[in-house]
Amino acid sequence: xxEKPIQGEKRVFMTGNEVVAYAALTAQxxxxxxxxxxxxxxxxxxxxxxxxxxxxxxxxxxxxxxAGFTTVGGVLAGRKAFTATAGPGNTLMQEPxxxxxxxxxxxxxxxxxxxxxxxxxxxxxxxxxxxxxxxGNGEGLRIVYSTSDHQELFDxxxxxFNTAWKYRFPTFVxxxxxxxxxxxxxxxxxxxxxxxxxxxxxxxVGKPGVPGVDRAPGHYRNTYNVEEELYxxxxxxxxxxxxxxxxxxxxxxxxxxESDVVVVAHGVVARAAKAAVxxxxxxxxxxxxxxxxxxxxxxxxxxxxxxxxxxxxxxxESAQGQLARLIKxxxxxxxxxxxxxxxxxxxxxxxxxxxxxxxxx
Amino acid sequence: xxxxxxxxxxxxxxxxxxxxxxxxxxxxVLKALGEAIDELGIQDKVVFGCDIGCSLLAWDFFNVDTxxxxxxxxxxxITGIKRANPELIGVAYMGDGGGYAIGSQHLVNAAARNExxxxxxxxxxxxxxxxxxxxxxxxxxxxxETSPYGRDPEATGYPTQGPEMVAAITRDGAYVAxxxxxxxxxxxxxxxxxxENQLAGNGFSFVxxxxxxxxxxxxxxxxxxxxxxxxxxxxxxVGELKTPASKPEEAK
Ligand SMILES: Cc1ncc(C[n+]2csc(CCOP(=O)(O)OP(=O)(O)O)c2C)c(N)n1
Ligand code: SF4
Numbered sequence: 105x106x107e108k109p110i111q112g113e114k115r116v117f118m119t120g121n122e123v124v125a126y127a128a129l130t131a132q133x134x135x136x137x138x139x140x141x142x143x144x145x146x147x148x149x150x151x152x153x154x155x156x157x158x159x160x161x162x163x164x165x166x167x168x169x170x171a172g173f174t175t176v177g178g179v180l181a182g183r184k185a186f187t188a189t190a191g192p193g194n195t196l197m198q199e200p201x202x203x204x205x206x207x208x209x210x211x212x213x214x215x216x217x218x219x220x221x222x223x224x225x226x227x228x229x230x231x232x233x234x235x236x237x238x239x240g241n242g243e244g245l246r247i248v249y250s251t252s253d254h255q256e257l258f259d260x261x262x263x264x265f266n267t268a269w270k271y272r273f274p275t276f277v278x279x280x281x282x283x284x285x286x287x288x289x290x291x292x293x294x295x296x297x298x299x300x301x302x303x304x305x306x307x308x309v310g311k312p313g314v315p316g317v318d319r320a321p322g323h324y325r326n327t328y329n330v331e332e333e334l335y336x337x338x339x340x341x342x343x344x345x346x347x348x349x350x351x352x353x354x355x356x357x358x359x360x361x362e363s364d365v366v367v368v369a370h371g372v373v374a375r376a377a378k379a380a381v382x383x384x385x386x387x388x389x390x391x392x393x394x395x396x397x398x399x400x401x402x403x404x405x406x407x408x409x410x411x412x413x414x415x416x417x418x419x420x421e422s423a424q425g426q427l428a429r430l431i432k433x434x435x436x437x438x439x440x441x442x443x444x445x446x447x448x449x450x451x452x453x454x455x456x457x458x459x460x461x462x463x464x465x
Numbered sequence: 466x467x468x469x470x471x472x473x474x475x476x477x478x479x480x481x482x483x484x485x486x487x488x489x490x491x492x493x494v495l496k497a498l499g500e501a502i503d504e505l506g507i508q509d510k511v512v513f514g515c516d517i518g519c520s521l522l523a524w525d526f527f528n529v530d531t532x533x534x535x536x537x538x539x540x541x542x543i544t545g546i547k548r549a550n551p552e553l554i555g556v557a558y559m560g561d562g563g564g565y566a567i568g569s570q571h572l573v574n575a576a577a578r579n580e581x582x583x584x585x586x587x588x589x590x591x592x593x594x595x596x597x598x599x600x601x602x603x604x605x606x607x608x609x610e611t612s613p614y615g616r617d618p619e620a621t622g623y624p625t626q627g628p629e630m631v632a633a634i635t636r637d638g639a640y641v642a643x644x645x646x647x648x649x650x651x652x653x654x655x656x657x658x659x660x661e662n663q664l665a666g667n668g669f670s671f672v673x674x675x676x677x678x679x680x681x682x683x684x685x686x687x688x689x690x691x692x693x694x695x696x697x698x699x700x701x702x703v704g705e706l707k708t709p710a711s712k713p714e715e716a717k
Contacts, residue, residue, distance in 0.1 A: 134549065135548065135549050137545060137548075161548060161549070163544075163545075163548050165541065165574070166570055166571065166573075166574035167570065169538065169541070169571075170538075170541040170544075170570075170571055170574070173534065173535075173538045173541035173542045173545060174541045174542070174544050174545030174548065175545060176534075176542055176545060177532075177541065177542045177543060177544060177545020177546040177547075177548070177549065178545045178546070178548065178549035179549075180512075180532055180542070180545070180546055180549075181512075181545070181546040181547075181549035181550040181553065182549070182550065183549040183550070185545070185549060199535060199538070200538070203534060203535060203538075307550070308530075309512045309530035309531075309532065309546065309553070310510070310512060310530060310546075310550055310552070310553045311530075312509075313509060314508050314509045314528075315508065315509065315527075315528045315529050315530055316475070316477060316508075316528025316529075317508075317528070321477070321525075321527065321528045321529055321530055321531065322530040322531070323524055323525045323530075323531045323533075324531065324532045324533065325521070325524040325531075325532075325533035326533065326534065326535070327517065327521050327524070327533055
């Protein structure tokens with residue numbers, strides 16, 4: 105059996121879904137549980153084609169509730185388990201993801217956003233931000249990476265497994281229909297050859313020895329009968345989350361600290377925003393970019409710095425203010441004036457961003 | 466000198482006495498399961514999954530690894546564990562609400578896939594934990610909090626025949642039985658066979674256990690046993706419905 109799907113570096117031209125399947129393989133994921141929904145289907149298609157060659161497994165479940173809960177089971181058994189979904193499937197996924205939050209299980213979920221609400225379009229949107237960052241009942245103790253291009257889909261899918269298993273919070277890669285379906289070039293690599301250590305999974309159940317005799321039994325639950333008991337447990341979780349947040353948060357910026365207008369965008373839309381900012385800067389305008397890579401937790405400190413030094417923030421997204429809500433919350437009390445360009449479920453071009461910036465400069 | 470009743474070895478002493486209401490059937494089913502685990506010597510391999518419903522009270526019942534999940538999702542959680550590590554023996558333990566109402570799709574599909582897990586479903590003809598509402602297994606004429614005049618099958622259907630359904634949709638290699646807490650030895654035998662079936666890697670194993678809920682039935686001791694032995698058995702026939710004797714033939 106070949107050990108590694110990628111050796112050395114390999115320049116490729118492929119769809120985002122194919123990239124995710126390769127990335128999961130190179131991250132040494134063990135098992136995928138899945139249920140079909142566009143635009144993420146090909147993650148399963150590629151995975152099922154490659155999996156047996158590398159001793160990996162797959163189960164197609166009856167729905168996303170089951171796909172999420174079997175993934176939870178896979179992680180409990182100590183395997184790097186993952187699943188992928190979109191739109192209404194993401195809605196159903198929130199129940200198992202809440203359980204993963206309750207038990208701090210390192211499940212990995214790839215979301216390729218489509219239009220919403222409900223079935224909407226199968227193409228593209230950024231309308232799953234609120235649900236993916238804060239979806240389940242509770243406080244949203246999870247980590248969400250928003251990718252912009254195929255290279256990042258590869259990098260952050262690998263990283264998601266590491267982050268999940270290192271910090272033991274469910275971890276999401278938030279892509280979209282464009283990233284899922286279009287072809288783009290990127291460099292694939294074997295992470296270990298690049299010095300990226302792959303965090304090893306560990307079983308929660310089925311460890312060696314007889315429980316109660318050689319070791320304590322693992323008793324995992326998400327129900328508490330006393331308010332104070334839950335409160336105590338959650339205090340620990342919040343503390344852990346706050347402690348790891350500075351290590352986990354990622355963002356990218358262009359002169360966000362020294363611009364009059366800072367464009368804030370994430371995911372694919374950040375590519376249009378970046379092109380617009382570069383064009384405006386070439387024309388001598390003081391325009392910057394702030395791009396959160398982790399949407400949860402958010403790089404709050406850095407965002408606040410930008411929001412205090414710029415006169416205006418322009419939040420651009422293919423949703424009706426889902427990113428804006430996170431930004432407003434994080435930048436509360438900062439001096440910048442807020443402006444918006446919202447196009448829910450529709451792509452945004454660099455020209456549109458340039459035009460909008462010019463009206464508020 | 467007080468003589469303590471013998472507990473199965475795999476029971477967790479620290480969490481006894483258990484948290485079920487006095488006279489509840491869950492304890493009897495869990496005793497049957499405990500003895501079966503002891504006799505098969507699989508305490509180190511069993512992963513016990515319990516649902517929401519009174520079964521959740523068993524989250525620290527055994528000295529075996531245990532996962533308590535949401536209402537109806539125990540079957541996929543145990544399926545996920547078993548698929549990820551086939552060495553383990555997965556037991557999904559749930560009520561009739563968890564298994565036949567909210568989680569029915571999971572039961573149906575796990576059975577249809579012949580998942581190599583063991584599902585033990587406790588049928589107490591109503592929703593215990595939430596205070597005695599109608600369940601898929603509530604019998605015609607039976608009064609519950611949400612069928613206060615008695616269940617009317619014209620309006621809400623007849624009781625779900627779970628083992629019959631599972632027997633119908635599973636392939637050979639499955640084991641399906643219905644036992645009752647009124648016949649402990651037989652129930653334990655069924656549970657043991659269900660575990661053996663999983664150990665042998667044959668296929669899906671399913672045991673429904675007719676059980677007691679004196680709290681919500683509002684019955685005294687004599688009426689409780691009368692209900693389970695005489696009334697429930699009119700609708701729910703006790704016995705083995707499918708054994709794995711005949712393995713699936715190779716398709717020709
Ligand atoms: C999604 C969801 N819906 C409803 C509930 C509330 N709930 C908790 S236990 C229960 C009924 C359990 O009845 P059953 O499965 O028959 O088990 P029993 O308590 O009788 O053992 C319900 C409806 C829940 N916890 N989760
Ligand atoms: S409510 Fe009924 S099923 Fe639940 S613990 Fe009490 S007696 Fe048992």
